Amino acid sequence: MSVPPSTRPSFTPGSAVLLATDGIADDLVSDRLSDFINLLTEEFGCMQPAVRWRSLCQELRNWPTPKHLDDKTLAILWHKKDDFEGAS
Numbered sequence: 443m444s445v446p447p448s449t450r451p452s453f454t455p456g457s458a459v460l461l462a463t464d465g466i467a468d469d470l471v472s473d474r475l476s477d478f479i480n481l482l483t484e485e486f487g488c489m490q491p492a493v494r495w496r497s498l499c500q501e502l503r504n505w506p507t508p509k510h511l512d513d514k515t516l517a518i519l520w521h522k523k524d525d526f527e528g529a530s
Contacts, residue, residue, distance in 0.1 A: 462516050463514060469510075
């Protein structure tokens with residue numbers, strides 16, 4: 443499959459970008475961030491979009507910080523190692 447150059451990711455295969463509001467980011471431990479990203483991409487990345495949305499909503503509603511009512515928004519962009527292999 444040929445992917446137009448303008449839509450091809452410009453970051454290395456296996457890398458990811460995580461954006462999170464302070465309702466999530468404040469609770470993350472910096473030296474465990476890659477574990478969190480791996481959990482998101484491996485556990486939720488293969489789900490169908492509707493299933494992923496429901497699962498993530500449940501996880502965010504049950505966030506482990508008690509009485510934490512701050513907004514929780516999460517976005518992740520990742521380039522799987524096998525994405526676009528052989529694309530020119």
